[in-house]
Amino acid sequence: MNNDSVATAYTTVDGQYVHELEIKRSRFITYLRRVESEGQARALVAELRKKHFDARHHCSAFILGADRTAMRSNDDGEPSGTAGIPMLDALAKRETASGSADLSDIAAVVVRYFGGILLGAGGLVRAYSESVSSTLEAAPLLRRERLRILGVEADYAAAGRLENDLRSAGVQVLGTDYGDSAATLRVALNDDATILTGFNDRLATLTAGASHAEDLGTEWVDVR
Template sequence: MDNDSVATAYTTVDGDFAAELEIKRSRFITYLRRVDSEAAARALVAELRKKHFDARHHCSAFILGPDRTAMRSNDDGEPSGTAGIPMLDALAKRETAPGTTDLSDIAAVVVRYFGGILLGAGGLVRAYSESVSTALDAAPLLRRERLRILGVDADYAAAGRLENDLRAAGIQVLGTEYGPRLATLRVALNDQAPVLAAFADRLASLSAGASTATNLGTEWVDVR
């Protein structure tokens, strides 16, 4: 991804995930977590230091922000450049679609239990890179998109049917809020004029002209 552009979508890990590799008797346990701040990424490291208090290394890397403006790594006692940077490269260079490298809001921690056999600098680089890549191969991922949010008002009696009809048409409904007189459905749409115009036409048809949409701005939305 070009960091000079403004992202409208990116990919992240769907929650927490863990995977383990054994390489020349050393155990490499990789933890992936969706995070939204540097503090959250560091909290994962602290959590795993307590959980795996007897491990020799707790190496880490994380990427934050839709435009991936924050990237950090830490070797945690391994020779400089043999753990954190390979882990960060595995995250940053992961293709989530052909030609697309947009993984973000993700922290990776590799816990190493030393098995008594030295791997050498090259071996460590390969081991830490492979550990993160293998975990990513199996981890559940999801898309995040910046979408236009519309509020659609409806009578209480019509709200449930209208929500079902919109979902059946493939339109993402984030939820329904019930006010004193009307229910308001929060709808997320691709922020393009043809898409919004088509939605207005569909809404008029489904509600027989009884419901209108109000622009509520844009939000980042999980798209599963």
């Protein structure tokens, strides 16, 4: 994933999701999986070729990167343009809860078991598009945001209470690291000066000035 990306948020699938449609006796089994590289996307195709070794087609499409800089598709033996491209369009044009088409780091593979009835070019386009679209309708999705990460040091005795207080205030705490002499809470905030100032003020109030936030840079964070 490109950490210098202009994008600050996007949507991806939460792990893997599988959905099946039957269209004119053909079975279309769609797998959606979160991936972060072309290698992972191709590994999914290889995995499903082994699992569904008796299927006629294993068509695929994937989108990678916060700015969706990599988009690929493969018809895997179906007539050119009737499978991979409709699948990719279904991913690329899907509007999410963000109100925009921002799916990325996602791979789709449609495994087709031929049912003996030819669908024709138009029928294949609709079948592969519908297979991915209907799977997206049911799949669990999550937001990824590029957030400012702060490290907040606290005494062992105070760390648990401080974490609870911050979570109660709506602050995303990624976890707590325990060192030799103190604990460090890793906190994620929107990279906005006003929000950072507000957090520092809240932290000073909660700890009576005993804890301070150290800027650890920015990271991509799953926001559920």
